[in-house]
């Protein structure tokens with residue numbers, strides 16, 4: 162980008178063509194107060210706090226919207242400008258209810274900070290306080306319209322980043338407020354509770370129901386990590402005080418994954434699953450507390466009593482990071498030599514990797530690429546989470562005029578924006594997709610003479626035309642499709658993408674680390690043959706509390722290592738506590754972990770020491786040597 166030179170406050174500074182005056186000032190460390198501006202949102206020029214004087218201009222201009230040009234002479238810090246700014250802040254305070262002492266945001270409010278900065282110690286104007294309503298109908302956050310400064314950051318974030326445009330201004334004058342849909346209560350509106358509007362609000366107008374008034378953000382430790390609650394892996398900042406997570410925020414509005422979903426932003430704060438805190442042994446049908454030492458001894462005794470250690474079923478969740486996958490490999494594969502080793506989502510990994518192997522062109526693309534697509538075919542995705550996916554699709558539809566084809570049964574957010582909704586129940590989703598993919602590949606036999614009943618076959622025809630005409634089509638498919646259609650359907654997706662340069666694929670897996678379990682050779686590529694031989698099963702599940710063992714596997718002794726009580730934990734003969742994903746993250750270590758919970762790696766190391774008779778020193782030496 163071409164360089165430009167401006168004179169700001171008497172100094173020559175450099176900027177780039179396309180910058181605003183504010184961009185140049187920020188890049189050169191020149192402070193200009195802002196309120197409605199937020200990096201990552203389209204500048205709005207609404208609050209007028211960023212006004213500057215420009216030589217040759219007869220009025221003040223907003224730096225956040227004014228384009229910087231070569232040779233421009235700008236003043237940002239004159240008495241006149243600062244008096245003007247102070248007056249705006251005073252007007253904002255007088256217009257609504259800004260009694261900071263009772264406000265959740267006090268101490269972390271951008272308006273309050275500006276008032277201190279401009280020495281606004283008292284008001285010369287009467288406070289209007291129009292007594293607007295407080296909307297507390299949403300599950301996770303409330304909106305107090307009396308604290309709103311009408312900066313529109315929430316409106317722009319919901320529109321430009323989430324792609325929904327739930328919010329907009331309503332009414333006029335000092336009765337203006339941010340309304341959802343047709344002035345609906347937020348809890349009954351089209352809001353998907355992602356909470357991004359709350360994150361960007363500079364004042365106490367939108368606040369979290371669970372953590373409000375409980376902490377001051379400035380006293381919190383902030384840790385940025387990756388949310389591991391679905392396969393998308395959004396960057397996330399955790400606000401932690403006294404070992405408790407009090408708030409979760411998305412990172413950087415310019416990142417398409419900034420819009421956390423309801424699960425990412427709020428579930429950690431609301432999660433009330435009962436934690437497993439001590440090992441428990443089943444005696445006479447009842448689970449009884451025991452020590453880690455007793456649990457370890459029992460496992461070793463059980464293993465040693467087996468006729469064949471190869472018949473131990475060892476399953477690990479794809480939610481685990483690599484260091485635990487590694488320890489698991491050492492235990493299950495290298496030491497026990499078990500032939501029944503797998504990850505809990507092994508079926509998914511097997512199908513995907515097999516399909517990828519047959520594909521010479523790398524047809525997979527990043528989820529971020531969706532926003533650049535002009536056609537998106539979505540099949541069977543989990544619509545309760547994965548909000549970044551929703552917003553990327555919505556943005557592609559709105560800003561790129563992308564055609565959206567949705568195959569699925571459930572009513573969800575895609576249905577409203579789909580150009581074609583192939584409405585079906587989940588039992589034939591994969592078959593309809595196969596018919597569509599064959600038609601895209603030029604084979605219309607089944608489209609013309611369908612063997613299954615579908616009420617609108619013309620939709621499939623239209624959908625095939627849209628995909629074929631697209632410059633860049635992305636097929637997004639979810640975990641259930643893999644279960645339902647197996648290798649046949651998934652192979653056909655990749656085969657189709659291989660044949661058509663305009664098609665790419667985004668698979669949405671169950672967990673963030675699913676494919677690494679495959680890389681560590683944990684995922685059994687052959688599948689198991691004789692489950693009757695399984696005598697003992699060790700399931701390392703962590704916080705993956707939805708896993709259940711298939712009915713046909715009936716081990717004599719079941720060990721479940723899990724963070725929470727779950728259906729499968731309650732069936733176990735031995736329960737061992739486990740960490741949650743937050744406790745496993747190196748950076749977040751020990752913040753949540755209840756006292757006494759042994760982490761999985763240490764537990765497996767202890768097992769190995771007992772099993773092999775090698776001391777910890779020897780284990781470490783071997784590891785270093787390796």
Ligand code: SF4
Nearest residue numbers: 259261264270364365
């Ligand atoms: S929104 Fe800010 S300025 Fe208004 S009362 Fe709350 S802390 Fe004070």
Ligand code: SF4
Nearest residue numbers: 319352353355356358
């Ligand atoms: S929570 Fe999300 S969807 Fe709902 S209004 Fe706010 S930004 Fe929009």
Ligand code: SF4
Nearest residue numbers: 309310312313315362
């Ligand atoms: S609710 Fe917050 S973000 Fe929205 S306009 Fe009001 S002050 Fe700005």
Ligand code: FES
Nearest residue numbers: 206208209211225
């Ligand atoms: S920050 Fe520029 S007008 Fe509000």
